[in-house]
Amino acid sequence: MEGFFRTSAAPKNSKSPDLQMRFLAARAVTADGMGSFTKFKHITDHPDGFSFQSIAVRPKSRGRVTLASADPTVKPVVETRYLTQEEDFATIREGIRLGRKLAQQPAFKDFVGPEVFPGTHVQTDKELDAYISDSAHTANALVGTCRMGPAQDPLAVVDPDMRVLGTTGLRICDSSIMPQLPGGQGASCTLMIAERAAELLLR
Numbered sequence: 001m002e003g004f005f006r007t008s009a010a011p012k013n014s015k016s017p018d019l020q021m022r023f024l025a026a027r028a029v030t031a032d033g034m035g036s037f038t039k040f041k042h043i044t045d046h047p048d049g050f051s052f053q054s055i056a057v058r059p060k061s062r063g064r065v066t067l068a069s070a071d072p073t074v075k076p077v078v079e080t081r082y083l084t085q086e087e088d089f090a091t092i093r094e095g096i097r098l099g100r101k102l103a104q105q106p107a108f109k110d111f112v113g114p115e116v117f118p119g120t121h122v123q124t125d126k127e128l129d130a131y132i133s134d135s136a137h138t139a140n141a142l143v144g145t146c147r148m149g150p151a152q153d154p155l156a157v158v159d160p161d162m163r164v165l166g167t168t169g170l171r172i173c174d175s176s177i178m179p180q181l182p183g184g185q186g187a188s189c190t191l192m193i194a195e196r197a198a199e200l201l202l203r
Contacts (some may be wrong), residue, residue, distance in 0.1 A: 004184070005098065009090035010058070016183055019095045020055040021102075027051060031117045031135035049113050052102060054095025055139050057183045060085035065145050082136060092136070093128045141186045146176040161200055162193075173197035 004017035027049025063081040068074050083089060096118065103112050114120075118131040149156030151165055156179075158164055162171040175190045182189045 004057070005095075007091050007094040009087045009094065014058075016058060018056060018058040018091050019098075020057045020184060021095060021098065022053040022055065024051040024053065027113070028117055031131070032137045047113070048111070049116070050103075050108070050111060051117075052095075052099030054092045054099060056088050056091040056095075057181065058091075059181070060087045080138075082138075083133060089125075089129050089132060092132050093125060096128060096132075141181065141184075143175045143178040143181055143186055146172050147179045148177045149179055162197055171197065171200075 001023045003021045003023075005019045005021065006015075006017050007019050010016070010018040027047055028051040029043070029046075059082075061081055061084040063079050065079075066077045068077045100115070102108070103115075117135070118128065122128055122131050146157035146164075147153075147155060148158050148160060148162070151159065156165060158172050158177050162173050162177060164170045164172060173194055175186050175193070177193065178186070178189065
């Protein structure tokens with residue numbers, strides 16, 4: 001189950017949520033959450049529990065992808081630059097504290113156990129930021145490396161019809177053309193892009 005929330009870190013002029021809370025009916029094995037899934041299949045005596053994951057769905061931090069060489073066989077330079085903006089820490093901090101508050105609600109009293117991650121000893125902003133830095137991951141919603149935009153946009157790769165700028169006979173029709181994160185899981189948006197591309201090609 002998932003829920004979306006606006007934290008105090010969200011821009012005042014925006015109505016969009018900046019935090020996604022994901023509830024998992026399983027106790028996490030690793031702090032980053034994703035590592036838990038790979039380890040579950042090897043554990044036969046996993047203890048009971050549940051988990052909340054905090055996801056910054058409107059991150060302010062921006063990475064970049066640049067060419068390392070004119071040689072197309074050389075891999076590009078990928079700079080993720082995660083958590084380079086304080087707002088992203090603030091969003092996830094609030095999510096962790098919200099998860100703690102939810103876990104103490106009466107509905108969970110028969111199921112709640114000791115806090116495993118980050119642990120009750122982690123309380124201050126500084127301590128939470130250190131934990132976030134050590135455990136954050138991408139949430140598997142990578143978009144925007146070939147962003148859509150007008151020809152005058154120096155960062156645009158494709159035009160509104162998904163045609164690669166500066167070339168002919170080539171389109172990109174996947175999640176890489178999204179000019180910004182959709183604020184949740186990207187699968188539905190990617191399907192819509194594919195359907196739109198099909199319409200354009202049929203014309």
